[in-house]
Amino acid sequence: xxxxxxxxxxxxxxxxxxxxxxxxxxxxxxxxxxxxxxxxxxxxxxxxxxxxxxxxxxxxxxxxxxxxxxxxxxxxxxxxxxxxxxxxxxxxxxxxxxxxxxxxxxxxxxxxxxxxxxxxxxxxxxxxxxxxxxxxxxxxxxxxxxxxxxxxxxxxxxxxxxxxxxxxxxxxxxxxxxxxxxxxxxxxxxxxxx
Amino acid sequence: xxxxxxxxxxxxxxxxxxxxxxxxxxxxxxxxxxxxxxxxxxxxxxxxxxxxxxxxxxxxxxxxxxxxxxxxxxxxxxxxxxxxxxxxxxx
Numbered sequence: 001x002x003x004x005x006x007x008x009x010x011x012x013x014x015x016x017x018x019x020x021x022x023x024x025x026x027x028x029x030x031x032x033x034x035x036x037x038x039x040x041x042x043x044x045x046x047x048x049x050x051x052x053x054x055x056x057x058x059x060x061x062x063x064x065x066x067x068x069x070x071x072x073x074x075x076x077x078x079x080x081x082x083x084x085x086x087x088x089x090x091x092x093x094x095x096x097x098x099x100x101x102x103x104x105x106x107x108x109x110x111x112x113x114x115x116x117x118x119x120x121x122x123x124x125x126x127x128x129x130x131x132x133x134x135x136x137x138x139x140x141x142x143x144x145x146x147x148x149x150x151x152x153x154x155x156x157x158x159x160x161x162x163x164x165x166x167x168x169x170x171x172x173x174x175x176x177x178x179x180x181x182x183x184x185x186x187x188x189x190x191x192x193x194x
Numbered sequence: 195x196x197x198x199x200x201x202x203x204x205x206x207x208x209x210x211x212x213x214x215x216x217x218x219x220x221x222x223x224x225x226x227x228x229x230x231x232x233x234x235x236x237x238x239x240x241x242x243x244x245x246x247x248x249x250x251x252x253x254x255x256x257x258x259x260x261x262x263x264x265x266x267x268x269x270x271x272x273x274x275x276x277x278x279x280x281x282x283x284x285x
Contacts, residue, residue, distance in 0.1 A: 003249040014258045021219055021266045028215050029278050036277040040270070173230075173255055 002061055005127075006177045013172030015051045019044045020165030027158035041090045049083030052076050071117035075110050082106035097152070103145035107164075111138030123184040126176050134171050137164065213275050220267025227259030 022044040026034040035041040055076035063069040085102040088094035114135030120128040141164035147157045179185070231238050237255055239246040 007249050007253045010255045017262045033281045
């Protein structure tokens with residue numbers, strides 16, 4: 001009954017896509033309009049927090065190595081931390097804007113975890129390629145939330161932050177358990193399936 | 195035509211563009227899902243459900259993209275546009 005890993009990636013991709021769409025809309029209309037309805041202000045931080053919660057069962061049921069367990073566990077923690085900090089700031093329980101540093105932390109930790117736990121080279125298979133690509137996208141993309149801590153109204157950084165999520169969702173949707181990438185598939189990876 | 199009127203018209207065009215952009219996000223996402231379905235129709239197992247496993251029937255990736263677009267277009271975008279227009283009208 002356990003889903004293949006690619007299905008888990010696609011389900012998380014949907015959550016990431018929704019976060020990206022919300023952030024993009026927030027970047028377009030601004031915080032004042034976006035937060036006119038309380039439920040909307042809590043929407044994307046709740047989604048981020050929920051993805052952190054759902055990452056725990058992924059850690060438990062998709063542990064095919066210690067390093068995988070550590071990677072999934074660290075994603076769960078930093079996703080919950082970043083989502084929770086944003087919820088606390090919106091609710092007014094947290095006051096320091098430096099709590100927003102949890103978001104670039106989440107990007108940096110998640111990206112590093114992607115890069116460290118992928119043991120194969122870029123062109124081993126599509127999954128390996130995407131792990132490297134997502135890892136570097138997150139590490140470089142951490143610049144956007146980091147700059148937003150100091151320039152929270154910058155339209156450019158807000159849009160970049162939102163689009164990073166959209167791009168990540170496309171990468172996650174592109175993931176397959178066993179498929180070639182640009183015609184490359186290592187014979188050690190196994191037989192390709194749909 | 196006075197420069198004040200011109201700048202007001204430019205402001206109206208800008209407002210319209212922002213609202214239009216918000217209303218485009220959901221349909222554009224849905225379109226992405228539909229295009230994916232056409233490119234990889236075998237991922238839409240509802241079209242030929244016999245012999246498919248649970249996960250292939252329950253999680254159909256192009257449909258997930260379309261659902262994300264529908265959720266945004268019908269649950270999020272209308273309220274955002276309404277609030278944006280009220281905000282720009284000074285309400």
